[in-house]
Amino acid sequence: MASLTPWVTFCEACRAGSLSAAAETLGYTQSAVSRQIAALERDLGTALLVREPRGVRPTPAGAAVLPHARLLVAEADRAARAAAAPGPAPHVSVGAVQSAAMALVPDALRRVPDPPSWTMLTDSTARLIDRVAGGELDLAVVTDAPPGLPKSRDVRLRHLFADPMSVVVPGDHRLARRRRVSIADLADECWIEDNAGSEALLHQLAARYDLTLQVDRGVGALMIKVALVAAGHGVALVPRSLGAALRPDVRLLALRDAPRRGVYVATRPGRDDLDRLVAALRTHR
Numbered sequence: 001m002a003s004l005t006p007w008v009t010f011c012e013a014c015r016a017g018s019l020s021a022a023a024e025t026l027g028y029t030q031s032a033v034s035r036q037i038a039a040l041e042r043d044l045g046t047a048l049l050v051r052e053p054r055g056v057r058p059t060p061a062g063a064a065v066l067p068h069a070r071l072l073v074a075e076a077d078r079a080a081r082a083a084a085a086p087g088p089a090p091h092v093s094v095g096a097v098q099s100a101a102m103a104l105v106p107d108a109l110r111r112v113p114d115p116p117s118w119t120m121l122t123d124s125t126a127r128l129i130d131r132v133a134g135g136e137l138d139l140a141v142v143t144d145a146p147p148g149l150p151k152s153r154d155v156r157l158r159h160l161f162a163d164p165m166s167v168v169v170p171g172d173h174r175l176a177r178r179r180r181v182s183i184a185d186l187a188d189e190c191w192i193e194d195n196a197g198s199e200a201l202l203h204q205l206a207a208r209y210d211l212t213l214q215v216d217r218g219v220g221a222l223m224i225k226v227a228l229v230a231a232g233h234g235v236a237l238v239p240r241s242l243g244a245a246l247r248p249d250v251r252l253l254a255l256r257d258a259p260r261r262g263v264y265v266a267t268r269p270g271r272d273d274l275d276r277l278v279a280a281l282r283t284h285r
Contacts, residue, residue: 070136096121139274145200146196156266
């Protein structure tokens with residue numbers, strides 16, 4: 001394959017689940033994306049994507065090719081950076097779930113002595129571990145929030161700390177001056193959720209108090225969830241480690257009997273060169 005472009009397009013289409021979304025991210029027309037995928041399929045002699053009314057998904061052959069494609073694209077990117085800035089300075093590709101990307105990871109990178117150059121992306125725990133296994137990422141910060149941590153022989157998981165969940169409320173909320181509340185104090189509130197894992201932890205806590213909560217999971221990003229809380233549309237469950245990154249017009253309150261999620265760092269085995277960054281992540285408070 002003379003050009004890397006079709007491989008990049010294939011990886012992005014798989015990530016986005018849509019040719020139109022991939023085209024928007026990459027700056028192509030949708031027809032150009034379709035042509036690139038079709039050319040790659042011709043070269044490989046097999047279909048890589050199943051076209052469906054609501055998007056695309058990998059065929060069995062596409063799923064088998066995808067880890068190799070991601071590694072190819074990642075290594076080409078590293079090679080380009082090395083050529084642009086030759087020398088001994090390392091570069092680290094970091095991934096993180098949204099909450100870790102907002103506070104934990106930036107703080108850890110700031111505290112690493114003589115830090116490497118780095119790039120960071122956000123994704124779900126399962127996808128981040130897959131990207132570490134495929135060599136696309138050097139390191140990822142993930143959690144065991146439901147549905148938990150997927151297993152991979154190609155990934156080493158190290159526990160960092162247990163992160164208790166807290167509740168974020170508007171700055172003028174009736175309970176905003178309290179330091180700690182019970183889920184029962186908020187039983188009549190509208191809860192705003194951005195992902196299934198956080199929602200599962202919320203329902204688990206509510207069940208312990210025999211409560212049924214009103215949950216609106218109409219947002220897809222943590223920052224949007226917090227913005228909706230700030231505007232008075234409801235309250236939300238967030239990890240305590242997010243506290244330093246919260247906007248000033250909300251309040252973070254501790255929860256009695258708070259559920260905890262484990263925070264982990266994922267690397268490939270043998271990556272001792274990342275130990276300084278792992279240590280900085282582990283000492284985050």
